[in-house]
Amino acid sequence: MSLSTTRIVAARVTPIAFRDPPLLNVAGVHEPWALRSIIEVETADGRVGLGESYGNLETLEHLAKIAPQLVGLDPFDLNALTRVVYGLVGNNPDTGATFAPEGDKARASALAAFEVPFLDLQGQILDRPLYQVLGGAVRPHVAYSAYLFYKFAQHKEDPGYPTDDWGEALTPAQLVQQARRMIDSYGFGSIKLKAGVFPPEEEIAGLKALRAAFPGYPLRIDPNGGWSVATTRRIMPLLAAEGLLEYLEDPVSTLEEMGEVAQFSPMPLATNMVTVAFGHIPKTVQLDAVQVILSDHHYWGGLRATQHLATLCRTFGIGISMHSNSHMGISLAAMTHVGVTLPNLSYACDTHYPWQEDEVIAGGKLSIRNGVLAPPPGPGLGVTLDRQALARLHQNYLDCGIRKRDDAKEMRKHQPDFNPQCPRF
Ligand SMILES: [Mg+2]
Numbered sequence: 001m002s003l004s005t006t007r008i009v010a011a012r013v014t015p016i017a018f019r020d021p022p023l024l025n026v027a028g029v030h031e032p033w034a035l036r037s038i039i040e041v042e043t044a045d046g047r048v049g050l051g052e053s054y055g056n057l058e059t060l061e062h063l064a065k066i067a068p069q070l071v072g073l074d075p076f077d078l079n080a081l082t083r084v085v086y087g088l089v090g091n092n093p094d095t096g097a098t099f100a101p102e103g104d105k106a107r108a109s110a111l112a113a114f115e116v117p118f119l120d121l122q123g124q125i126l127d128r129p130l131y132q133v134l135g136g137a138v139r140p141h142v143a144y145s146a147y148l149f150y151k152f153a154q155h156k157e158d159p160g161y162p163t164d165d166w167g168e169a170l171t172p173a174q175l176v177q178q179a180r181r182m183i184d185s186y187g188f189g190s191i192k193l194k195a196g197v198f199p200p201e202e203e204i205a206g207l208k209a210l211r212a213a214f215p216g217y218p219l220r221i222d223p224n225g226g227w228s229v230a231t232t233r234r235i236m237p238l239l240a241a242e243g244l245l246e247y248l249e250d251p252v253s254t255l256e257e258m259g260e261v262a263q264f265s266p267m268p269l270a271t272n273m274v275t276v277a278f279g280h281i282p283k284t285v286q287l288d289a290v291q292v293i294l295s296d297h298h299y300w301g302g303l304r305a306t307q308h309l310a311t312l313c314r315t316f317g318i319g320i321s322m323h324s325n326s327h328m329g330i331s332l333a334a335m336t337h338v339g340v341t342l343p344n345l346s347y348a349c350d351t352h353y354p355w356q357e358d359e360v361i362a363g364g365k366l367s368i369r370n371g372v373l374a375p376p377p378g379p380g381l382g383v384t385l386d387r388q389a390l391a392r393l394h395q396n397y398l399d400c401g402i403r404k405r406d407d408a409k410e411m412r413k414h415q416p417d418f419n420p421q422c423p424r425f
Pocket of ligand 1: 222224249250271272273323
């Protein structure tokens with residue numbers, strides 16, 4: 001095969017919108033539509049590498065600037081991709097500069113959006129699954145957790161759509177019911193509760209109900225920085241009782257506060273909010289603020305960056321798992337391919353996947369069974385686009401009117417005086 005046939009001839013970015021249930025969090029409630037972007041990178045011989053990223057306007061602008069500059073590149077030349085991205089996003093084009101302490105989420109996200117399709121193409125060209133391109137698997141599959149949310153029964157001002165069939169979850173008994181269904185359907189072996197919605201004592205009552213209904217299941221709670229340090233200190237004995245928690249995720253909202261909490265927390269602290277870039281690692285280590293980093297290839301810079309992060313975590317004795325937003329199967333496939341390559345991935349990863357009914361990949365949704373998912377078989381990511389679904393989901397994007405996620409605005413439809421300011425408790 002000559003190099004010219006595998007050169008990139010086009011890159012396309014298609015914003016999509018898909019239904020999202022009214023899931024509650026510290027910022028408010030999910031809107032009826034979640035936004036993503038689907039990235040296609042095409043070679044001269046007609047192969048298409050796939051990626052998935054955010055669907056907000058800033059991300060779309062960055063991706064639109066980068067896409068035409070990829071024409072002519074070799075999908076194996078990830079340094080060339082990095083140079084293009086650094087030249088167009090962020091304020092320092094030097095790809096070897098020390099990572100800025102304030103982080104570089106926009107640039108790392110733009111890089112990741114195209115790195116995954118490049119790697120998908122590498123796998124297709126080599127006729128190898130993507131995890132082999134990444135160095136091979138250390139496990140056959142990735143474990144995911146049951147991701148529980150407090151939720152309303154239905155969205156406000158949303159005529160024409162049936163309510164989702166999960167129903168309301170505002171009480172401990174309803175949470176247990178939600179967990180039961182999720183575990184019965186997917187076989188999950190650990191449970192995460194998205195918190196920061198109600199006063200902490202009420203949420204701990206929910207955790208206790210889950211503990212009673214699912215003895216032996218690791219539990220986590222994630223208030224998304226919704227608690228003050230003082231509140232966290234006050235309720236820590238309740239959280240620590242009977243080994244209730246496997247880890248405590250983002251109780252407070254800054255790295256310094258996490259460092260304070262770490263000094264009195266008997267359990268590991270996890271984050272996807274305060275340590276979200278390589279530039280944050282030095283201070284995180286200095287403060288010993290975080291014991292588990294919830295990686296996310298979408299904003300850490302891609303699948304190889306996720307592997308680098310895992311190595312850094314090994315270096316400093318920090319655990320690693322994975323964070324998730326509302327997403328489609330391309331993201332889940334990418335998470336799973338990289339997840340099987342990480343020797344120190346020691347926790348079940350988060351995924352919103354059970355909350356999404358729709359899918360953009362051919363063959364429909366990937367099947368999580370017994371709480372685990374193996375990388376889809378076949379070369380590269382192992383998934384292809386359902387073009388009719390892509391067109392339909394793109395039409396949703398054009399029609400839905402949402403261009404930037406705003407959970408607080410949506411929450412004010414239910415509760416007009418809602419204030420998302422943190423700490424809430
Ligand atoms: Mg989180």
